[in-house]
Amino acid sequence: MKKLIVMRHGKSSWDYAHLDDHDRPLNERGKKNTAKMGVYLLQKTGKPELILSSSAERAYATAVIAAENMGYPKEQIVTDKELYLAWVEEILQCLSRVPNTVSYCLIVGHNPGLTLLINHFGVTLDNLPTASAACFEFDVQAWKDISPENARFQWLKQAKEIEMRDSGDTRE
Secondary structure, three states, X not given: OEEEEEEEOOOEOOOOOOOOHHHOOEXXXXXXXXXXXXXXHHXXXXXXXXEEEEOOHHXXXXXXXXXXXXXXXXXXXXXEHXXXXXOXXXXXXXXXXXXXXXXXXXXXXXXXXXXXXXXXXXXXXXXXXXXXXXXXXEOOOOHHHOOHHXXXXXXXXXXXXXXXXXXXXXXX
């Protein structure tokens, strides 16, 4: 059995127009939402065995903040430059390289690729918002074998749902 959490990076800052897109940092809201999502993920699914992240600054910062809130050593985060703005096939290619000894992986990346990946696994979603996550389980032994046919959707949590709960707003 393999468990995959698909998480989009937190909201990024546009304050530094001179920076290349790859180098844009998280803004304060992105940091806050990512920390809350990390706490939520730990409570919901426990600590991952592997965190795999795009090499982009905003994705890596998201992975680090989530890791800190999940008790995962940030030094063990694996970055992959191929995940930067990757499409479904590229994301699946990266996941196929995850060691089969890992049963629970958190992947941090970008849209539109992550939304398309979620749709690929059978969930209709227009947009995975920033700092939001979806969980799937696959009844396979090897990461290279995950597919829509063996995907079981578990849940989707949007960062704004955590914000509402924390602010006393009970709408979900």
